[in-house]
Amino acid sequence: xxQLQESGPGLVKPSETLSLTCTVSGGxxxxxxxxxxxxxxxxxxxxxxxxxxxxxxxxxxxxxxxxTISLDTSRNRxxxxxSSVTAADTAVYYCARLYCSGxxxxxxxxxxxxxxxxxx
Amino acid sequence: DIQxxxxxxxxxxxxxxRVTITCQASQDIRNYLNWYQQKPGKGPKLLIYDAxxxxxxxxxRFSGSGxxxxxxxxxxxxxxxxxxxxxxxxxxxxxxxxxxxxxxxxK
Numbered sequence: 001x002x003q004l005q006e007s008g009p010g011l012v013k014p015s016e017t018l019s020l021t022c023t024v025s026g027g028x029x030x031x032x033x034x035x036x037x038x039x040x041x042x043x044x045x046x047x048x049x050x051x052x053x054x055x056x057x058x059x060x061x062x063x064x065x066x067x068t069i070s071l072d073t074s075r076n077r078x079x080x081x082x083s084s085v086t087a088a089d090t091a092v093y094y095c096a097r098l099y100c101s102g103x104x105x106x107x108x109x110x111x112x113x114x115x116x117x118x119x120x
Numbered sequence: 121d122i123q124x125x126x127x128x129x130x131x132x133x134x135x136x137x138r139v140t141i142t143c144q145a146s147q148d149i150r151n152y153l154n155w156y157q158q159k160p161g162k163g164p165k166l167l168i169y170d171a172x173x174x175x176x177x178x179x180x181r182f183s184g185s186g187x188x189x190x191x192x193x194x195x196x197x198x199x200x201x202x203x204x205x206x207x208x209x210x211x212x213x214x215x216x217x218x219x220x221x222x223x224x225x226x227k
Contacts, residue, residue: 047218
């Protein structure tokens with residue numbers, strides 16, 4: 001059974017960089033797409049981006065050039081960096097596996113989520 | 121971006137009721153739609169993919185239908201453990217987008 005676990009600081013100051021890691025267990029990261037999705041308090045879900053196991057990335061244009069997703073295959077984990085954060089970036093951040101095959105894609109495994117608050 | 125509009129935003133129903141949630145896409149997304157269930161404090165769980173295919177292990181009371189721009193998610197007989205928020209999500213175009221959610225409560 002594939003399991004994902006987010007980790008990282010729960011509090012980040014405005015204008016700084018948010019950094020989170022997602023550790024994958026029960027399966028290899030050297031396959032599939034690996035994604036970050038966030039959910040502001042009381043709001044809906046926002047796709048942030050993914051990284052494919054070969055290093056190819058896709059980012060949500062709404063985040064412009066602030067987001068970077070990277071892969072660490074030696075530790076079976078992937079990471080998120082979001083720069084120049086503001087209070088609007090306060091959210092629960094989820095990592096998820098994006099399964100794509102043929103014409104279908106879906107997020108089939110999710111972490112529990114981690115709350116990151118942006119505040120001075 | 122493709123906008124996904126869910127209705128209703130909240131719903132109160134009794135145990136045993138048939139519950140229906142709709143999701144409308146701002147453009148044709150064929151059958152490129154998934155449905156998720158999210159319980160408080162948890163990550164979402166995939167229930168339906170490709171508009172009408174049930175994920176392995178999902179109870180048969182959950183079903184989905186539709187194509188193009190209009191989709192429906194149905195719970196045939198509401199159970200207490202179904203209390204959650206439900207989201208649709210399109211994967212026809214990047215960036216992937218979600219509906220705003222439907223919060224389901226017991227009457």
